[in-house]
Amino acid sequence: MAEASHGIGGLTFDTSKRSLPPEAGVAIALVLIVVIFELLGRLLMNDSFLFNTRENVDGLFNVARLQIIILQVSIIGIIALGVTQVIITGGIDLSSGSIVAATAMIAMSFAQVGEINGLENTRAVFFEQGLVDLPVILPIAVGIGCGLVAGLINGLLVAYTGIPPFIATLGMMVSARGVAKWWTAGQPVSFPTESYAAIGAGMMPVFIFAFLAILFHLILRHTVYGKHTYAIGSSEAAARMSGIKVARHKVLVYTIAGLLAGVAALVLSSKNLTAQAGMGMMYELDAIAMAVIGGISLQGGRGSILGTVLGAMIFGVIISGFTFLRLDAYYQEMVKGAIIVGAVVLDQWRQRRAAIGK
Amino acid sequence: MASDIQTNLSGAEAPKSDTQLGDVILRTKGLTKHYGGVHALVDCNFEIRKGEHVAIMGDNGAGKSTFVRQITAVEQRTAGKVWFDGQYVEFDGPLEAREAGIETVFQTLALADHLDVPDNLFLGREKTRFDWLGPFRVLDYKGMREATRQGLEKTGVKIPNLSNTIQYMSGGQRQCVAIARTATFHSKLTIMVEPTAALGVQETEQVENIIRTLKEQGEPLILISHNMRQVMDLCDRIVVWRRGRVVANLRKEETDGQDVVAYITGAKTQPEYADAA
Numbered sequence: 001m002a003e004a005s006h007g008i009g010g011l012t013f014d015t016s017k018r019s020l021p022p023e024a025g026v027a028i029a030l031v032l033i034v035v036i037f038e039l040l041g042r043l044l045m046n047d048s049f050l051f052n053t054r055e056n057v058d059g060l061f062n063v064a065r066l067q068i069i070i071l072q073v074s075i076i077g078i079i080a081l082g083v084t085q086v087i088i089t090g091g092i093d094l095s096s097g098s099i100v101a102a103t104a105m106i107a108m109s110f111a112q113v114g115e116i117n118g119l120e121n122t123r124a125v126f127f128e129q130g131l132v133d134l135p136v137i138l139p140i141a142v143g144i145g146c147g148l149v150a151g152l153i154n155g156l157l158v159a160y161t162g163i164p165p166f167i168a169t170l171g172m173m174v175s176a177r178g179v180a181k182w183w184t185a186g187q188p189v190s191f192p193t194e195s196y197a198a199i200g201a202g203m204m205p206v207f208i209f210a211f212l213a214i215l216f217h218l219i220l221r222h223t224v225y226g227k228h229t230y231a232i233g234s235s236e237a238a239a240r241m242s243g244i245k246v247a248r249h250k251v252l253v254y255t256i257a258g259l260l261a262g263v264a265a266l267v268l269s270s271k272n273l274t275a276q277a278g279m280g281m282m283y284e285l286d287a288i289a290m291a292v293i294g295g296i297s298l299q300g301g302r303g304s305i306l307g308t309v310l311g312a313m314i315f316g317v318i319i320s321g322f323t324f325l326r327l328d329a330y331y332q333e334m335v336k337g338a339i340i341v342g343a344v345v346l347d348q349w350r351q352r353r354a355a356i357g358k
Numbered sequence: 359m360a361s362d363i364q365t366n367l368s369g370a371e372a373p374k375s376d377t378q379l380g381d382v383i384l385r386t387k388g389l390t391k392h393y394g395g396v397h398a399l400v401d402c403n404f405e406i407r408k409g410e411h412v413a414i415m416g417d418n419g420a421g422k423s424t425f426v427r428q429i430t431a432v433e434q435r436t437a438g439k440v441w442f443d444g445q446y447v448e449f450d451g452p453l454e455a456r457e458a459g460i461e462t463v464f465q466t467l468a469l470a471d472h473l474d475v476p477d478n479l480f481l482g483r484e485k486t487r488f489d490w491l492g493p494f495r496v497l498d499y500k501g502m503r504e505a506t507r508q509g510l511e512k513t514g515v516k517i518p519n520l521s522n523t524i525q526y527m528s529g530g531q532r533q534c535v536a537i538a539r540t541a542t543f544h545s546k547l548t549i550m551v552e553p554t555a556a557l558g559v560q561e562t563e564q565v566e567n568i569i570r571t572l573k574e575q576g577e578p579l580i581l582i583s584h585n586m587r588q589v590m591d592l593c594d595r596i597v598v599w600r601r602g603r604v605v606a607n608l609r610k611e612e613t614d615g616q617d618v619v620a621y622i623t624g625a626k627t628q629p630e631y632a633d634a635a
Contacts, residue, residue, distance in 0.1 A: 219494060222496050222497055223491070223493070223494045223495060223496055223497060224484050224486060224493060224494070224495050224497060225493040225494050226497075227473070227477060227481075227484060227497060228482075228493075230470070230472055230473060231470040231473060231477075231481055233472070234470035234471050234472040234473060235468075235469065235470045235471060237468070238468040238469055238470045238481070239470065239481070239482075240432075240452075241432060241452055241462075241464055241468035242452070242453075242468055242481040242482035242483075243451060243452045243453025243454075243456060243482035243483065244453075244481070244482045245451075249493075252493060301470070301471065301472035302472050
């Protein structure tokens with residue numbers, strides 16, 4: 001159907017004037033930011049941001065830096081995969097950070113060792129019940145279950161009470177944080193079993209992030225679930241009239257978002273070897289920011305997992321870049337904020353341009 | 359004929375039509391819808407036969423759209439009976455009505471802006487593979503594209519590029535996409551709500567040509583329109599609604615524009631519907 005055939009009213013269509021996919025713009029931005037850091041590095045630090053400059057190490061690129069760039073965003077990236085789907089339906093999820101904390105606390109307490117340096121670990125949450133040195137599958141199941149339940153509650157609230165997703169997930173954000181504190185009366189949970197600590201060890205978070213990103217990219221592109229997610233965000237009325245069970249679908253989307261927050265909690269607590277009630281603070285906003293930078297429209301119906309992954313990369317590059325330039329973290333946050341706003345302004349400008357057919 | 363209308367689609371006992379259905383594709387008896395205290399549709403009896411094109415006319419708020427929403431199961435009726443295609447039906451939702459063969463082009467078009475043409479045509483009943491995956495069953499993009507092309511050909515609709523999202527399409531093109539849905543799914547009854555209300559002259563003509571094509575192919579159609587010329591051109595019969603009730607059932611040959619207007623405004627009411635006025 002590539003031929004420019006005559007449409008209704010003699011309209012024609014010029015296939016050569018197809019606009020680039022929105023992800024292309026994000027990718028270009030990513031490259032530009034890397035180039036800026038590279039130039040600044042050469043000018044100010046007399047060092048390369050991207051390339052290997054050490055003589056005792058082989059290789060073209062600074063592999064250690066590249067690893068850190070991805071590693072530091074992969075956990076929030078996992079959350080962002082779920083948040084992306086929620087935003088595509090036209091909703092929002094503010095609760096992911098708190099779900100991470102609550103889930104990490106609860107899951108970690110099922111993953112504690114019984115003995116530390118030959119002494120009994122009497123501070124383990126379930127020490128008296130004898131629930132120590134459990135097989136790793138149990139805390140994993142508990143963690144995924146916690147995230148799933150929290151997401152399910154979000155979904156039921158959004159789909160069946162008619163309250164805005166902002167309010168429903170704000171409630172969950174506050175409540176889940178409460179659960180995280182209540183679970184051990186504010187005490188951190190530490191000393192996980194070796195098998196639990198392996199979940200987030202080394203580059204594991206990156207592999208888990210990459211696997212889930214590919215999985216959900218395929219799901220959004222190639223399954224009925226994905227198509228309906230876009231349809232609901234594009235026009236909820238149209239989706240309903242087409243017979244899509246909108247409420248049920250929303251419950252599913254929020255549940256998946258909660259589940260992914262649960263996975264992030266497992267990876268994070270395993271990586272840190274501890275769980276605290278205050279962990280995951282502001283993760284929800286970072287996850288939303290990644291999605292928004294990646295071209296996901298907050299009005300719904302538009303965006304992709306690929307965009308979110310690129311958005312996460314931009315995040316990682318900025319954090320690493322500022323560290324590389326030895327600038328304070330304050331500047332990092334200031335610039336991060338500006339980039340979030342800038343991304344949305346650029347995206348809307350691009351949309352308008354597309355609308356007037358430029 | 360009488361024997362095959364005693365069961366509904368799921369095979370359960372169901373009310374029998376008190377008149378022979380014969381080639382009646384859709385029949386309603388006493389169809390009623392209340393929105394709280396508002397009686398939007400009152401005791402509506404309606405019939406359409408196979409191959410027939412029937413226009414529904416009436417002022418705003420007369421109950422036309424409410425009637426459509428009841429028979430397409432976008433809403434659930436307060437009271438009344440509906441027979442479709444020889445069987446008593448109680449659809450649970452719009453998807454069930456569509457699967458049974460009632461295809462509706464709504465005034466709001468029910469299209470998702472960010473999806474392309476095949477996606478919109480198949481929205482809610484996608485062609486899929488690996489159905490055991492439940493909601494994660496895999497879309498058959500190729501099959502849907504092919505069926506879309508055939509549906510468009512059948513109606514004579516030309517869309518320059520199928521894989522473009524429809525958000526920047528003209529009103530006429532969007533209307534054509536919506537209408538092409540009916541052709542793609544071999545519907546038994548097509549309902550169009552104000553299909554040309556927002557269209558230009560040329561686009562209106564194209565849509566009317568599509569409707570004529572449906573007529574030639576013997577597809578029954580319920581057309582809701584305010585456009586008297588269009589109704590007179592395209593339909594066999596005109597049913598007039600007023601304040602939630604049917605007030606006239608007119609054959610095209612026995613009436614004219616002024617006559618219909620008199621029924622719409624309330625200047626006239628057919629004797630058999632006198633209690634409605």
